[in-house]
Amino acid sequence: MKFTNTEEVIHYLYSLPHVHPKNDLSFIKKLLQQLGNPQDQVKTIHITGTNGKGSTSYYLANLVKKAGQRTGLFVSPYVYRFNERIQLNNQDISDEDLVNVANTVQAAYEKLKQEDEQFSLVTFEYEVAMAFVYFEQKQCDYAVIEVGIGGEHDKTNVIIPEVSIITTIGLDHEKIIGPTIQDIAQEKSGIIKQNRPVVLGNVPDSVLSILVKKADKMHAPLLQLKHDFTIETQNGRLKYSDAKRSLSFAYRPQVEGYDIAVAVKAFLLLKLNLNDQEIEDAINQTQIPGRYHILQKEPLIILDGAHNIQAMSNLLEVVHAEAKKRHSHVYALVTMMKDKDLEQVFSLFNKDDQVLLTTLDYPRVAKENDFPIDIQRRYSYEGDYRQGFTKLKEKMDASDILLVTGSFYLVSAILNWKGKGNAG
Structure with missing residues (x-):
């Protein structure tokens, strides 16, 4: 061949x-x-x-x-x-x-x-x-x-x-x-x-x-x-x-x-x-793709492939500190692989973070029913990540933060959809 x-x-x-x-x-x-x-x-x-x-x-x-x-x-x-x-x-x-x-x-x-x-x-x-x-x-x-x-x-x-x-x-x-x-x-x-x-x-x-x-x-x-x-x-x-x-x-x-x-x-x-x-x-001068990637500044849109407890804990610490400084809300579009420690990862979000679950067309990615039942009850779900991204963006003020995280596949999908610069 x-x-x-x-x-x-x-x-x-x-x-x-x-x-x-x-x-x-x-x-x-x-x-x-x-x-x-x-x-x-x-x-x-x-x-x-x-x-x-x-x-x-x-x-x-x-x-x-x-x-x-x-x-x-x-x-x-x-x-x-x-x-x-x-x-x-x-x-x-x-x-x-x-x-x-x-x-x-x-x-x-x-x-x-x-x-x-x-x-x-x-x-x-x-x-x-x-x-x-x-x-x-x-x-x-x-x-x-x-x-x-x-x-x-x-x-x-x-x-x-x-x-x-x-x-x-x-x-x-x-x-x-x-x-x-x-x-x-x-x-x-x-x-x-x-x-x-x-x-x-x-x-x-x-x-x-x-x-x-x-x-x-x-x-x-x-x-x-x-x-x-x-x-x-x-x-x-x-x-x-x-x-x-x-x-x-x-x-x-x-x-x-x-x-x-x-x-x-x-x-x-x-x-x-x-x-x-x-x-x-x-x-x-080093640029690291898909890690704390700032897609746009107002409102602040951050893409990060954090997909386990340690990485998510580190990421949310930085994001919540930034939100406190800005007196702003955190919105998050999240999907994860279904074999990850989902409950522990989601427990790291603050109560007032507005989290929206989504999915991708990839075998290991969690679909709605793969998320633990209490996470399904706590957060809304949007099967189309593009629609999810757009919905969250429409709710935001200029000082707010939108975080796209949980999987490099999701970060990749958003970046390829939005291009390297344009988040509009």
Whole structure:
């Protein structure tokens, strides 16, 4: 089979199964071996965490690129289009390159299937292989690799990175890598590699010992936020400091500050050549799609893909503080995947927030009856997200805030509908 356009590639990818009967790395390793192990031809940085891994990936990729390195970036999910998943120097993979690397992967896959008809690939394995083939072809100096889910068993965990990063640990994907936060920490610790440094972000004390123990066992130097480096808000700016330097960045919400600090610390470990001003510029210029994305200022419309307890708690803290400052109301258009902790997430909204539930035409997205019964009673539901968005906008005063959240799919749908600038 040979692909001729991106639609064929994407359609094929989504037709593949999502999980193997056994959750190991044997399939992806076999495929990469058939492809000549492209993942070993590029220096990598590996990033996991319940939240913040996407933002950290973008900050770090921007720093490495600014240091004059050809920089690959592999992230998920995408916001505007699939090609965002695989980037080179901040540019999405072109349609032509996407088709070419898919055909390379497909040829290797078909050869393995001839040898063993039981051999199969899941969607994410295929995407990971495409990314590594692309980064090798483009002779990347470094590639920033964001984990899909977890760590140890994630299909990206086939690399020996220059630095490993664990941004945060909280409850999400408990059915896959849980059920407890300790299980999740254990799974995420799987990206810590022998003699390679690991940078920890805002990790709860309850699981810190699991990560410290793993780092000790692997002789991996451990650098920890609030211990080896810090970030705090001073005079409306973010101040980073470690034993050797102090840096100052334009204000972002505190939780974003953690991601910046972790990215900066990991970057400094690479010993690439950037002065303090260049580091500050690289961070300040970084745009992260679908995270605290301001669609318009009056009324303030914020899009954010927060989709678990920790992320939603962080986001609502910022939004409610902003609303208090403005003496305004918060309106929210929300949908979520039905396998998330819906009750706990919705309990984070204030009583006077005006929440409207919606859905999307996507199998995992909650429909009206998938929301817990007390949430259905508490909030109205509008099956068409466009109508929901319009209804809420019509109720608002200029000082009010509209938040679109709960899923990157919803953020993506609104952005693609409204275009990159126009919210009218």
